[in-house]
Amino acid sequence: MRLLITGGAGFIGSNFIRYILEKHEDWEVINLDKLGYGSNLANLKDIEDDPRYTFVKGDITDFELVKEFVKKVDAIVNFAAESHVDRSISSPEHFLNSNVIGVYTILEAIRKENPEVRLVHISTDEVYGDIMKGSFREDDALRPSSPYSASKAAGDMLVLGWARTYDLKASITRCTNNYGPYQFPEKLIPKTIIRGSMGLKIPIYGSGQNIRDWIYVEDHVRAVEAVLLKGEPREIYNISAGEEKTNLEVVKMILKLMGKDEELIEFVEDRPGHDLRYSLDSWKITRDLKWRPKVSFEEGIKKTVEWYLNNEWWWRPLVDERILHPTPWKLRW
Incomplete structure (x- = not known):
């Protein structure tokens, strides 16, 4: 093909x-x-x-x-x-x-x-x-x-x-x-890993209670x-994988895996229209196409943290002011 x-x-x-x-x-x-x-x-x-x-x-x-x-x-x-x-x-x-x-x-x-x-x-x-x-x-x-x-x-x-x-x-x-290898550093999980590895603050929108289903x-x-x-x-x-976590839970899990203190977490102004919770029913693809997720969040996030820590050659050229010194959503691109 x-x-x-x-x-x-x-x-x-x-x-x-x-x-x-x-x-x-x-x-x-x-x-x-x-x-x-x-x-x-x-x-x-x-x-x-x-x-x-x-x-x-x-x-x-x-x-x-x-x-x-x-x-x-x-x-x-x-x-x-x-x-x-x-x-x-x-x-x-x-x-x-x-x-x-x-x-x-x-x-x-x-x-x-x-x-x-x-x-x-x-x-x-x-x-x-x-x-x-x-x-x-x-x-x-x-x-x-x-x-x-x-x-x-x-x-x-x-x-x-x-x-x-x-x-x-x-x-x-x-x-x-x-989430996983090769995700752009500006996204929540790689940004948390990269900034955490540098000892920088981890910005989280609002109270961090927004829920996402991670795969x-x-x-x-x-x-x-x-x-x-x-x-x-x-x-x-x-x-979907049925792995619903708040943003705060995700960041805390990553910091724990890296042996970093939760004091790195910094709550920042929420963005407009920020959806609180996403959740999908994936029974259709499971029933009709016989697909099922294989990787639990605990396993996947551990693999992801290890990949970023072991592949600085990949993310280092992509890290710029937006990752090192993030600003609220109001930043004009």
């Missing part, structure tokens, strides 16, 4: 590419990435010479470029997206371009050049908004709370509309919070593989 992976130099996309090439010896991967914020070719340094892997620098909003690759592949997995909520509050236009126009461009290229190609569109649990009790199912209403989640919800609607109208073989995945990135990429191989067109699949 020949795959086009968009956004493959990012955190989840790069982990997916590495997993696919390790598991499927006869598969080929084309990685299309504009190398914007959050992308990093060092994420795939260990496979850059693999003859089955090709990197192309390019933007998914470039129709002429995208259509040339759509003609040549059997399937597309769209990881490409602007994904940092704080940045979406300050600069929402960038999110509309990548997360809406980019999705439209991919869909139009498929419709016009290769309607038989398989598409898996990677979305997020944030499109549902927050939920105080219970868990969201795939047919629940979308109530996004930020420019980021609104742009992702818009992309989802485009996928569903094009799939039905033009009979495209497209599916959507919505996953909870990922180890390799469990997520296995789920995406399952949808790619066995998922039904025009279906949505929630992906």
Whole structure:
């Protein structure tokens, strides 16, 4: 199989590419990435010479470029997206371009050049908004709370509309919070590890009681593989691990693993529209595609801490003023 992976130099996309090439010896991967914020070719340094892997620098909003690759592949997995909520509050236009126009461009290229190609569109649990009790199912209403989640919800609607109208073989995945190797240092878990290792304060929004369901990135990429191989067109699949933790719990666990004092924790002004709790019901993918998470949070967070502490060569060039001296969401990017 020949795959086009968009956004493959990012955190989840790069982990997916590495997993696919390790598991499927006869598969080929084309990685299309504009190398914007959050992308990093060092994420795939260990496979850059693999003859089955090709990197192309390019933007998914470039129709002429995208259509040339759509003609040549059997399937597309769209990881490409602007994904940092704080940045979406300050600069929402960038999110509309990548997360809406980019999705439209991919869909139009498929419709016009290769309607038989398989598409898996990677979305997020944030499109549902927050939920105080219970868990969201795939047919629940979308109530996004930020420019980021609104742009992702818009992309989802485009996928569903094009799939039905033009009979495209497209599916959507919505996953909870990922963590693991190669995650951009500005995210909560790597930022906590990096700043903790330097003896710097760990900023936490509000009271730290916001709840997220955490999933180890390799469990997520296995789920995406399952949808790619066995998922039904025009279906949505929630992906979760049932590992709900408050942000404060997560930070305290990391500091304990590192032997650091909790006095490093510093509560800062909360951001606007900050969802309190995310929770997904992933029974559908478990029942229909026989996928289950394998890595507990306790195991995964230990592996993640060890990876960052042992791979300073990777994160050190990415650490800048935003990580060393973080400011509230009001910072203008």
